[in-house]
Amino acid sequence: MPEIKFYKNTPVPLELHRVEIVKQLSLLPVKERLTKMKEAGFNTFKLHNGDIFMDMLTDSGVNAMSNKQLAAMMQPDDAYAGSETFFRMQDKLNEIFGISRCLPAHQGRACENILATRFVKPGNCVIMNYHFTTAKAHVTRNGGHVEELVKDEGLKTESDLPFKGDMDLDKLKACIKKEGADNISFLRMEAGTNLIGGQPVSLKNFRDVTKIAKEHGILTVLDASLLQDNLFFNKTREAECKNMTIREITRAIADCFDIVYFSARKFGLARGGAILVRDEDLFHSMEDLVPMFEGFLTYGGMSIREMEAMTVGFDECMEMDVISQAPQFIKWCVDELVDYGVPMVTPAGGLGAHINAMEFVKHIPQEEYPAGALVCALYICGGIRGMERGTLSEEREPDGSERFASVELVRLAMPRRVFTLSQVSYVADRVKWLFDHREMIGGLRFTHEPATLRFFTGRLEATSDWPEKLAKAFEKDFGKDC
Numbered sequence: 001m002p003e004i005k006f007y008k009n010t011p012v013p014l015e016l017h018r019v020e021i022v023k024q025l026s027l028l029p030v031k032e033r034l035t036k037m038k039e040a041g042f043n044t045f046k047l048h049n050g051d052i053f054m055d056m057l058t059d060s061g062v063n064a065m066s067n068k069q070l071a072a073m074m075q076p077d078d079a080y081a082g083s084e085t086f087f088r089m090q091d092k093l094n095e096i097f098g099i100s101r102c103l104p105a106h107q108g109r110a111c112e113n114i115l116a117t118r119f120v121k122p123g124n125c126v127i128m129n130y131h132f133t134t135a136k137a138h139v140t141r142n143g144g145h146v147e148e149l150v151k152d153e154g155l156k157t158e159s160d161l162p163f164k165g166d167m168d169l170d171k172l173k174a175c176i177k178k179e180g181a182d183n184i185s186f187l188r189m190e191a192g193t194n195l196i197g198g199q200p201v202s203l204k205n206f207r208d209v210t211k212i213a214k215e216h217g218i219l220t221v222l223d224a225s226l227l228q229d230n231l232f233f234n235k236t237r238e239a240e241c242k243n244m245t246i247r248e249i250t251r252a253i254a255d256c257f258d259i260v261y262f263s264a265r266k267f268g269l270a271r272g273g274a275i276l277v278r279d280e281d282l283f284h285s286m287e288d289l290v291p292m293f294e295g296f297l298t299y300g301g302m303s304i305r306e307m308e309a310m311t312v313g314f315d316e317c318m319e320m321d322v323i324s325q326a327p328q329f330i331k332w333c334v335d336e337l338v339d340y341g342v343p344m345v346t347p348a349g350g351l352g353a354h355i356n357a358m359e360f361v362k363h364i365p366q367e368e369y370p371a372g373a374l375v376c377a378l379y380i381c382g383g384i385r386g387m388e389r390g391t392l393s394e395e396r397e398p399d400g401s402e403r404f405a406s407v408e409l410v411r412l413a414m415p416r417r418v419f420t421l422s423q424v425s426y427v428a429d430r431v432k433w434l435f436d437h438r439e440m441i442g443g444l445r446f447t448h449e450p451a452t453l454r455f456f457t458g459r460l461e462a463t464s465d466w467p468e469k470l471a472k473a474f475e476k477d478f479g480k481d482c
């Protein structure tokens with residue numbers, strides 16, 4: 001999406017696609033939304049999609065497909081073993097990343113399971129710029145621990161650092177010294193760092209970090225799930241990349257790593273995943289885990305139709321007109337809210353607009369899950385479903401005490417090619433109303449707390465009758481049908 005100049009009107013991000021298939025949405029009245037939130041145990045994962053107006057939970061597997069992707073889905077080669085669909089996918093990935101060996105898996109966390117099962121032994125350390133929930137859960141499940149070495153400024157919610165996902169090189173050297181290179185299973189860099197607000201990593205940092213790792217014989221792994229956003233920021237924020245094509249930047253990043261894996265629910269605009277392995281012996285050392293956990297080596301638990309769609313999607317993720325839409329919409333939304341005084345993560349990243357809940361509802365203590373409470377309040381007030389990315393998304397310490405997240409965020413994800421700017425404007429408007437009524441929002445407590453990944457399946461309740469009071473105030477301002 002190039003910056004299109006406007007004559008008189010204030011420029012806005014412009015979609016370079018047109019909508020040909022639509023899905024009707026409905027907006028439940030506020031009283032019903034309150035009931036639905038209670039039924040969902042104040043956990044937005046447990047809402048039914050039919051009760052949601054704007055689903056901004058995630059961009060994972062909910063991106064709109066193109067006509068070319070849909071057409072490709074009609075021509076799969078269905079075979080348990082040796083499907084031509086797989087070889088088309090493998091060839092495309094080799095063309096883009098320059099890595100010829102591909103292990104298919106049903107989604108990103110399945111790749112993480114295979115990598116952790118193969119490489120993490122009890123007591124091992126895995127170095128990351130920042131963790132992702134499932135990536136960390138698989139490491140700890142295998143007895144390892146994660147060291148997060150993102151630069152300190154990456155965790156500052158407001159900043160003008162262009163690459164907040166960069167790893168701190170001094171921290172990296174110190175960590176290798178402390179842990180010992182032999183005890184480090186691998187170093188995992190996450191492009192478009194999810195949990196700190198979709199913040200990118202510079203090409204320079206990818207190079208510097210992996211150079212140090214290689215000097216110590218440490219295996220290097222790229223999580224490319226959010227690579228397409230990262231590429232947009234490399235191209236628009238990093239001097240070295242300005243005159244490179246998206247494909248050239250992709251190759252320069254991939255060249256730094258021994259292994260690249262991704263969730264194709266994001267990278268590829270379909271549903272699936274894969275691990276790309278440069279070294280033949282390494283590849284063979286993981287091969288048997290695919291039929292064991294996923295499916296045969298030429299489908300890995302994926303639908304072959306989806307594999308055809310993602311092969312086209314990989315090409316689309318190499319097009320600036322495609323990958324620039326979400327970051328531009330996100331920036332538009334963040335700018336709107338920052339102008340109003342709402343505490344947002346800046347600079348705007350990829351993936352979604354992120355509200356700094358620690359600041360927005362600073363009266364709610366971290367043990368009452370401020371980001372979790374804010375995300376529920378937003379559903380009640382707008383039918384908008386976001387995702388908590390804070391203490392609720394953490395797991396407790398081994399002694400049962402809370403591990404407080406370094407940042408408490410509400411993520412409003414921007415699925416690709418799905419929403420129009422007027423819908424994004426509605427979201428910004430409801431956030432503004434909530435900001436003006438933020439004192440009314442109270443805390444949450446667990447009524448059912450699973451030991452692992454509790455944010456997916458846990459149930460909570462409000463610590464007072466704040467949701468009822470909030471819904472009433474909303475109804476007073478907007479009427480009961482809104």
Ligand SMILES: Cc1ncc(COP(=O)(O)O)c(C=O)c1O
Nearest residue numbers: 060107108109132194225263265
């Ligand atoms: C950076 C990153 N890695 C891994 C995953 C896991 O992928 P999946 O949801 O396909 O299991 C995600 C999902 O959101 C992600 O954002």
